[in-house]
Amino acid sequence: xxxxxxxxxxxxxxxxxxxxxxxxxxxxxxxxxxxxxxxxxxxxxxxxxxxxxxxxxxxxxxxxxxxxxxxxxxxxxxxxxxxxxxxxxxxxxxxxxxxxxxxxxxxxxxxxxxxxxxxxxxxxxxxxxxxxxxxxxxxxxxxxxxxxxxxxxxxxxxxxxxxxxxxxxxxxxxxxxxxxxxxxxxxxxxxxxxxxxxxxxxxxxxxxx
Amino acid sequence: xxxxxxxxxxxxxxxxxxxxxxxxxxxxxxxxxxxxxxxxxxxxxxxxxxxxxxxxxxxxxxxxxxxxxxxxxxxxxxxxxxxxxxxxxxxxxxxxxxxxxxxxxxxxxxx
Numbered sequence: 001x002x003x004x005x006x007x008x009x010x011x012x013x014x015x016x017x018x019x020x021x022x023x024x025x026x027x028x029x030x031x032x033x034x035x036x037x038x039x040x041x042x043x044x045x046x047x048x049x050x051x052x053x054x055x056x057x058x059x060x061x062x063x064x065x066x067x068x069x070x071x072x073x074x075x076x077x078x079x080x081x082x083x084x085x086x087x088x089x090x091x092x093x094x095x096x097x098x099x100x101x102x103x104x105x106x107x108x109x110x111x112x113x114x115x116x117x118x119x120x121x122x123x124x125x126x127x128x129x130x131x132x133x134x135x136x137x138x139x140x141x142x143x144x145x146x147x148x149x150x151x152x153x154x155x156x157x158x159x160x161x162x163x164x165x166x167x168x169x170x171x172x173x174x175x176x177x178x179x180x181x182x183x184x185x186x187x188x189x190x191x192x193x194x195x196x197x198x199x200x201x202x203x204x205x206x207x208x209x
Numbered sequence: 210x211x212x213x214x215x216x217x218x219x220x221x222x223x224x225x226x227x228x229x230x231x232x233x234x235x236x237x238x239x240x241x242x243x244x245x246x247x248x249x250x251x252x253x254x255x256x257x258x259x260x261x262x263x264x265x266x267x268x269x270x271x272x273x274x275x276x277x278x279x280x281x282x283x284x285x286x287x288x289x290x291x292x293x294x295x296x297x298x299x300x301x302x303x304x305x306x307x308x309x310x311x312x313x314x315x316x317x318x319x320x
Contacts, residue, residue, distance in 0.1 A: 010224050014227050027296075028295055028296075034296075038303030038306075039310070042306070042311055046313070047314060069256070080246065083281065084242045087238050091234075091238075189285045196274050196278050200252060200271060207256050
């Protein structure tokens with residue numbers, strides 16, 4: 001099978017993301033990248049855990065003063081649901097239904113964007129209500145680096161998915177772009193994997209003390 | 210599961226089989242999603258309303274997070290499918306290095 005071949009639902013392969021050499025390489029290379037991302041985020045988690053609540057004096061807010069569970073809960077639900085919508089997108093990709101794939105990717109983008117807006121509101125709230133900034137304490141630096149890096153990944157993921165959707169809007173599905181969509185959805189799931197540890201380690205454990 | 214191409218020689222039969230496989234996989238993914246939502250609820254309720262000591266609650270919510278991530282990796286990211294030996298190697302190597310880093314930062318480094 002060739003990248004430029006035209007397909008129908010009948011001739012579309014069961015694993016389109018791995019039909020071409022390029023697709024196979026993308027798949028392997030992307031998982032290697034995710035292994036590296038695991039190390040990156042683990043080191044940021046390590047830094048956060050070492051510097052949690054390390055503030056210069058008693059006037060600075062600590063984790064348990066800052067965090068509010070309802071906001072984190074809503075953010076978690078948004079991101080978790082966006083992970084499911086991208087599963088639906090890949091389901092339609094495998095069934096060669098380009099329009100439905102685009103629709104579910106669009107929903108994923110909307111949910112991810114809502115998550116990002118909540119995070120911007122949250123950071124803005126901490127800065128203005130609690131004077132908890134990147135430079136106010138070691139705790140602040142570690143917190144914004146970890147959570148901000150994740151937020152940066154969300155922003156990058158949104159740009160990536162939107163770019164793929166726009167660039168391939170008229171092309172439809174083929175073996176050239178199927179691995180691209182597949183890999184972007186893997187990235188989106190990985191963002192959710194990292195968030196699971198952020199809401200547990202940063203927010204929930206922050207409330208416990 | 211549905212990761213291998215079928216060759217019955219009849220495209221109509223193939224597509225029926227594949228659609229069935231996809232639908233079956235989708236069911237697993239819906240179950241995974243329900244479990245993930247449930248585990249998230251339990252973790253938030255345990256911290257928000259539970260009256261437990263930190264010694265119990267921290268390992269408990271960490272365990273819930275690990276279970277939830279296993280669902281995400283094996284069902285949403287298809288690691289339960291064939292052909293994911295290299296991804297598993299990459300991910301677990303990364304995790305090993307990462308866990309050692311966390312252990313080091315929390316024990317060797319202190320203020």
